[in-house]
Amino acid sequence: MDSIRKQPLRLALLGCGSVGSQVVRLLRQQADDLTARVGAPIELVGVAVRRPELQRDADVPRALLTTDAHGLAARDDVDLVVEVIGGIEPARSLILTALEHGASVVTANKALLAEDGATLFAAAEKAQRDLYFEASVAGAIPILRPLQESLAGDQVRRVIGIVNGTTNFILDKMDSLGSGFAEVLEEAQELGFAEADPTADVEGYDAAAKAAILASLAFHTRVTSADVYREGISEVSASDIASAKAMNSVVKLLAICELREGAHGPAVSARVHPAMIPRSHPLASVREAFNAVFVESDAAGQLMFYGPGAGGSPTASAVLGDLVTVARNRLNDVRGVGESAYAQCEVLPMGETLTRYHVAMDVDDRAGVLAAVALAFAEHDVSIQTVRQEGHGDDASLVVVSHEATDAALSATVAALRTMDFVHDVTSVMRVEGDAE
């Protein structure tokens, strides 16, 4: 321990809720090991909160608590700032203030990074300080630094993630119980897996922010949450789940980021929507509220990162990992990895994105129907991979799975099918990912 600097690195914590209180607990519990790993002690000098009177999970000394987050972020004697308040403001101003005053910053704030990461990266560059954010995507799972550092010598082509635990929990329960969305949502809320207002999770906003961050890092370009096509799971019906089962597939809310050839060079697409994936796909085995990110790259091939994607303690693990790195960098007077956005790829609109559709419909049980359905696909330049016909008479149904086509062509095909008089009802339309079994 001779090499340990006696003078501590001074840390300000902005926010002390689910994640922040676990950061305090781990800092305390592992103080000696952290000191040895960093090369100097980390001293907590202030904790900004909204309601100082509140009982905290961690035992935070009352003297450290302040409601003046700006004053704390602006202290010139602070070396490291952890932002775990969340949201856009005041988090953005606080991070910018901290960087301007010479602190290195660790944040878990996916919403802010996905909306306005460019401003934060520019400020970190100007201040020559670190900005680390591993905890912002998939909680405890190390995925951002593998993309930024371990895979920096490879070409990532595709990232597919289950990056929202709430929606995975709901879809998993719908699959195992055969229950409808509303019923399972209620159960998830009772068990604490879904918020009282579940919109951000259920409608895919949370996953879209993470998709923007993943796409930016994987393809060395800038993708914001506004660039990400988004559909949530509130429209997923028991009939969609049954259709998936019949194909030996499961329905998952996927964040899909791809590198494609665009009209003017490499282009990226980023989207979040429910999709059927075969049960044999590694992502199909991700159950309950777990997260996983599946990466495909030229040299490494297929990689899967799996683990708890949320929760105070798992998320604090990722925050602490970043904190140790930025603290070491401070001691060695170096900067870690900054923004890499040189590729400046065009972001493709959803209509131009290539995907596959599964379409189930109730149809008239008479000659010529199958041919007319096939013609509707052909007229939109969509070729069919499989057709399954089930039942007879009033129960006759057709299930078509397409080959890859643009999303615009596929949705136009479905719109055309809906107008045909022999199609009584289109009972399930869902995108399909992964090779069929």
Ligand SMILES: NC(=O)c1ccc[n+]([C@@H]2O[C@H](COP(=O)([O-])OP(=O)(O)OC[C@H]3O[C@@H](n4cnc5c(N)ncnc54)[C@H](OP(=O)(O)O)[C@@H]3O)[C@@H](O)[C@H]2O)c1
């Ligand atoms: N929770 C997770 O599982 C998880 C997972 C991954 C990433 N994240 C990210 O981590 C961040 C924090 O999430 P969380 O779940 O810990 O949130 P949280 O439980 O709501 O905690 C937020 C904290 O910020 C404080 N705060 C709010 N507004 C403030 C203000 N204006 N000035 C000073 N303090 C303020 C709150 O103070 P009071 O306690 O006094 O109200 C609270 O301590 C978010 O960016 C979130 O997206 C969370």
